[in-house]
Amino acid sequence: MLDLRWIRNNEDDVRSFLAARNNDFDIAPLLALDEEKRKLLTETEELKARRNEGSKKVGSARARGEDASQIMEEMRAIGERVKVIDGRIGEIDARLNDLLLSVPNRPHGSVPVGKDENDNVEIRRWGTPKEFSFEPKAHWDIGEALGILDFEKGAALAQSRFTVLRGQGARLERALINFMLDLHTEQHGYLEIEPPFLVSGKTMTGTGQLPKFADDLYKCENDDLWLIPTAEVPLTNLHADEILEEEQLPLYYVAYTPCFRREAGAYGRDVRGMLRQHQFDKVEMVKLASQETSYEELEKLTDNAEEVLRSLDIPHRTICLSTGDMGFGSSKTYDIEVWLPSQHKYREISSCSNCEDFQARRMNTRYRPKGGGKPVYVHTLNGSGIAIGRTLIAVLENCQREDGSVEIPAALVPYMRGVTEIR
């Protein structure tokens, strides 16, 4: 959510960044409502001041045993007008809030302006895609041949886009989770959290999933509970409605959770294998930082995610998303993409964003600056550190051998209890 006052004073900026995002949101009705509300507010506040004064007079008159019925009558009339105006203000507020929650975040000045993913800018590459002496297979072929990936059973138990992992496949998933959690907690200074996997509508609104993206989420029928699409939601909301001290910042949190996404609107894409699932595991990093340090923290966060892939020796590249490709709540996003030999392409495995104060304003998380002063909104950052299922895919495909077996990267061997290959 953006600051309404800022929108009011920077109309042109808002219009131009909405255009850069290909967003057709019209701010005119919003500004009109804002104007009307402020006019009514002045009116009702004046009336209330008069009523407060009158009520005090009634009190003191009664204390002296005098008759106050005339003032009471006047105050009753004022009260009725106040009620009408406040009712209208309430309606405007609700509408204003709805509109504000639908305005996307303002992109940072360093973000490339562009229409879509074709305008994303590659920042760096790491590693060289391996030359195979044979035709590298896709992970679904490797996994099914080894008996560790079962797509049929996933579909039978739930529906398509669910997978059953078996044996060393299930263990590899678990190994990746533990490896990443250990890396981030022991080397990068994150505090491990185990959050709820279901959260309230308010929490979903805090990070921006609601109200706009309800169709992408799974909701419980009888409760105000939603399955999290990413641990970003509970982690970022950990300090909702709090005022922190600047000395506490930055806060680093990391969590493993399953993630649940309806993937509505992704019907034809990545239908084979487990690249795009309704349920997938992810280790997620979240930071709350001061306004001055958040972009520095974004660089570190992205490096923390890249470190996972360096440790596993998997080729990858990092790109900066253009204004047209960026998510709703982000001011700047780096995607990390791994090399998938079977597709001969880099594919997204992590997304690291600085949301600045966009989420903080929604969930009301502030900090008191050093040396006192008014509380200001924190900057929130999140990044996959990293997607587990896609990492498993990357390991299977990049570490496959001609005979169909898969070599376990050295860093994972301890987590696989000494297993060095799956065959």
Add this chain to the structure above:
RNA sequence: GGAGAAGUGGCCGAGUGGUCGAAGGCGAUUGACUCGAAAUCAAUUGAGCGGCUUUGCUGCUCCGUGGGUUCAAAUCCCACCUUCUCCGCCA
């Protein structure tokens, strides 16, 4: 799920219709005292929105949340949420 109790400022805690945004205490900050510290004393110490003669003054709102009654609500009424205790159920 059933029965009961409770939700007040950073914390504890008083307040059952009228100068209550809220006593008192703790904590914090500043000053005095001190060579310094402690102790003591004094002052200050919530948030949001707005106005102004803008380092201060001022209006409105906020006592779990949302409604209602009233000239006036922390205080009365209704609904909901959360916490605690007991029962039931369960891992």
